[in-house]
Each structure stands twice: as C-alpha cells, then as structure tokens.
Amino acid sequence: AQSVTQLGSHVSVSEGALVLLRCNYSSSVPPYLFWYVQYPNQGLQLLLKYTTGATLVKGINGFEAEFKKSETSFHLTKPSAHMSDAAEYFCAVSDLGTGGFKTIFGAGTRLFVKA
Amino acid sequence: ETGVTQSPTHLIKTRGQQVTLRCSSQSGHNTVSWYQQALGQGPQFIFQYYREEENGRGNFPPRFSGLQFPNYSSELNVNALELDDSALYLCASSLRLAGGGTDTQYFGPGTRLTVL
Numbered sequence: 611a612q613s614v615t616q617l618g619s620h621v622s623v624s625e626g627a628l629v630l631l632r633c634n635y636s637s638s639v640p641p642y643l644f645w646y647v648q649y650p651n652q653g654l655q656l657l658l659k660y661t662t663g664a665t666l667v668k669g670i671n672g673f674e675a676e677f678k679k680s681e682t683s684f685h686l687t688k689p690s691a692h693m694s695d696a697a698e699y700f701c702a703v704s705d706l707g708t709g710g711f712k713t714i715f716g717a718g719t720r721l722f723v724k725a
Numbered sequence: 726e727t728g729v730t731q732s733p734t735h736l737i738k739t740r741g742q743q744v745t746l747r748c749s750s751q752s753g754h755n756t757v758s759w760y761q762q763a764l765g766q767g768p769q770f771i772f773q774y775y776r777e778e779e780n781g782r783g784n785f786p787p788r789f790s791g792l793q794f795p796n797y798s799s800e801l802n803v804n805a806l807e808l809d810d811s812a813l814y815l816c817a818s819s820l821r822l823a824g825g826g827t828d829t830q831y832f833g834p835g836t837r838l839t840v841l
Contacts, residue, residue: 646832653729653815653832654768700767711781713758713830715767 612637614703616716624724629673629688631719633701636682642704643684645675647697648718654700660684671695696723729818729833737839743804746836748816750797756780757799758830759791760815768815774799775821803838811840 617632635641642661646654658669665677675686684701698720704713730749738744750757756775760768770783774793788804797818803810814837817830 644829653834654817655832656829659829711773711775712783713760713770713773715760715769717767 612641612703612705612712612714614701614714614716616699616701616719618719619717620720620722622722622724623691625693626690629686629691629695629721631686631699631701631721633675633684633686633716634682635684635701635703637703637705639705643675643677644702644704645669645673645684645686646700646702646715648700649697657686657699691721691723693723693725696721729816729831731814731816731833731836733836734834735837735839737841738806739841740806740808742806742840743802744806744838746801746803746814746816746838748799748801748818748833750799750818751831754818754820754831755797756819756821757793757797758817758819759799759801760817761785761810762813762815762835763809764812771801806840808840811838813837 613636615634644659645657647657648654657673658667660667660677668674673688675684677684698718700718701716729751732747758773759771762768771785772782773780777793790802792800813835815835816833819830820828
C-alpha cells in the first residue's frame with residue numbers, strides 16, 4: 611500500500627539558509643513522486659515531479675529533489691531560502707495499482723522563513 | 726490555455742443535506758481527480774475519473790460520488806452531509822499517459838465547504 615511520510619510538520623529557517631524538507635514513501639510499484647506548494651487559501655501548485663530517468667529533479671523557484679530508491683526518499687531542497695518561500699509543502703506519490711489510480715499526499719510541512 | 730476552475734468558492738450546508746461541487750478541467754486534459762483537504766491536513770484522494778468512468782478511489786464512503794462529462798468537466802456529489810465533511814475540496818485535472826498513469830495534476834483553487 612502507498613504511504614507518504616513527511617518528517618517535521620514545521621520547519622523554520624533563516625532567510626538565505628538551506629531549506630531541507632524530508633519525504634519518505636512506500637509504493638508497491640515504481641512511483642511517480644511530486645512536491646507541491648500551497649499558499650494560504652489557495653490550491654496546490656506543482657514544484658517538481660519525478661517519473662522516470664534522472665533522479666535529481668529541478669523545479670521552479672530554485673527547488674530541487676533527489677529520488678533515492680534505496681532509501682525510499684524524495685527530499686526537497688533549496689540552497690537559499692527567501693521570505694516568499696514561506697508556505698505549506700506537500701509530498702505526494704502516485705501509482706497505478708490493482709485498485710486503480712491513486713495519489714497519496716503527506717500531511718505537509720509548513721516552512722517558516724525568518725528575516 | 727485555461728486553468729482549472731471550481732465552483733462555488735464557498736458553501737455552507739447543514740447536516741443531512743446534499744451538495745454538488747463543480748470543476749472545469751484544464752483544456753486538453755481528460756482525467757479529473759477530487760481531493761478532500763481538512764484544516765491542517767494534506768489532501769485526501771477521493772476518486773479519479775477518466776473517460777466518464779471511475780478509475781480509482783480512496784477510502785471514502787459511497788455517499789461521495791462523482792460524474793465526468795464528455796467535455797471532461799466534473800461534479801462531486803456528497804449525500805447525507807456530516808460535520809466532518811467540512812473541508813476544502815480540490816479538483817485536479819491531468820492527461821492520462823499511455824502506461825495508465827497520469828501526467829502532472831493541475832489543481833483548482835478549491836471549494837470551501839462548511840457543514841453546520
């Protein structure tokens with residue numbers, strides 16, 4: 611069965627510091643992996659995705675994530691945080707199993723950026 | 726290219742009532758998924774529709790049902806509303822891939838449902 615675990619419901623960094631948001635997943639088949647960002651009172655915006663191929667994926671706004679199959683991880687990073695990065699971040703896994711297509715989201719990590 | 730739109734933006738219902746939420750898919754997309762996002766939680770997958778048929782379902786009771794129309798727009802219907810149904814309901818459209826999975830999902834802004 612699919613599952614997604616995001617370590618840390620809240621992460622706080624200083625402006626200019628490294629951002630690291632952790633995501634571990636489980637899936638019985640090769641998964642598609644995603645990171646989304648959600649600003650208050652808005653829908654979800656895709657940051658980046660992994661389907662096949664290169665395991666280091668670059669997304670929008672300077673974010674990137676690396677798919678590590680051996681660790682079942684897909685952590686999100688950004689070298690230098692900006693105030694505008696403060697938001698809720700969700701990791702998600704999608705696959706097509708016997709029960710049909712399903713997408714499972716993690717519980718989310720709220721990123722705070724301090725001036 | 727138009728984005729995903731949802732209506733209404735906000736809705737207040739009382740327990741036991743029925744509600745219909747609507748979603749218009751992004752142009753060119755043939756698949757729509759619905760999610761429930763309770764306050765402070767991640768989105769929970771309700772179901773997905775492809776070619777007007779349910780293509781996958783999460784752990785939601787049968788009182789949650791859906792429709793997809795030939796123009797790929799969609800409805801989410803919830804019968805016998807309960808207080809715990811209060812949430813943000815998100816619709817996402819995407820393009821089904823040859824292998825059966827779907828490409829990137831594009832989300833609408835959501836409908837905020839409050840059940841009193």
